Amino acid sequence: MRRVSWWVPVLVLVATVAQLAVAQWVPGIERFEGKAFGARLVAYPVLMLLAPAVWWLVDRRRAVRSAAPYGAFTLVMLPFLVDVTGNSLDLYDAVVWWDDLNHFANWLLLCAGLGLLLCRAVEPRWAVVALVTGLGAVLAIGWELGEWFTFIRHGTEAGTAYEDTLGDETLGTLGALVAGLLVAHTLARAGARGPARTDP
Known part of the structure; x- marks a missing residue:
């Protein structure tokens, strides 16, 4: 795959967490009600960071360190952004x-x-x-x-x-x-x- 910069998965993470925060703490948005966004606000960032954390723990034990696979990290993180964005745009009910x-x-x-x-x-x-x-x-x-x-x-x-x-x-x-x-x-x-x- 083409090289991906470090800021790409960071941007995906920030965009996901920002939407989760809105869903949890901004009142009166009906499409977010009853969909466990409080649990998602905790679980999604943890799950998104799990692959980079495990990779870092394994890589630091190697004699020769390797470049971080930011492209793979981005692919792992994107589904969480897509899911939250679909809720933010009300696509689950509208489409x-x-x-x-x-x-x-x-x-x-x-x-x-x-x-x-x-x-x-x-x-x-x-x-x-x-x-x-x-x-x-x-x-x-x-x-x-x-x-x-x-x-x-x-x-x-x-x-x-x-x-x-x-x-x-x-x-x-x-x-x-x-x-x-x-x-x-x-x-x-x-x-x-x-x-x-x-x-x-």
């Missing part, structure tokens, strides 16, 4: 297909970033596709469990939650599959050109 697109595209972005971080040494390349797809499926299940416990079980969507959950998990897994194919292709091309770069 029928927005939620479905979100689950596919956000899992593609998230799993592409994770794949670039985790799969550089994975061989053969088909194993990259399997690993990224499986990771995406597990994360999709975890996400749906989180939604259930934070706002669905006591909200107005409980009656349609089963069908929606199945659809969301399927779309998330399909997004992860596409991400796995893209990561495998990217790593194969990088391998053909020479030693893998350390800043995807």
Whole structure:
């Protein structure tokens, strides 16, 4: 991937946190009500910073330090920004297909970033596709469990939650599959050109 500067993931993080703060602390915005934005204000920044934190802890133990993969960090962080922005613009209620697109595209972005971080040494390349797809499926299940416990079980969507959950998990897994194919292709091309770069 083309080199990405450090400020890109920082900008994604700041834009996400700013919208979460508005959703939590500015009263009277109906589209934010009942969607657990207090929990998101804590969880989203922590989840967005988890990949950089783990990478830094691992990298500092290496004899030779590598350049930070800001591109991969950005891919991991973007789904949180997309989700919050979709709520800020009321796209979940105004656009029928927005939620479905979100689950596919956000899992593609998230799993592409994770794949670039985790799969550089994975061989053969088909194993990259399997690993990224499986990771995406597990994360999709975890996400749906989180939604259930934070706002669905006591909200107005409980009656349609089963069908929606199945659809969301399927779309998330399909997004992860596409991400796995893209990561495998990217790593194969990088391998053909020479030693893998350390800043995807």
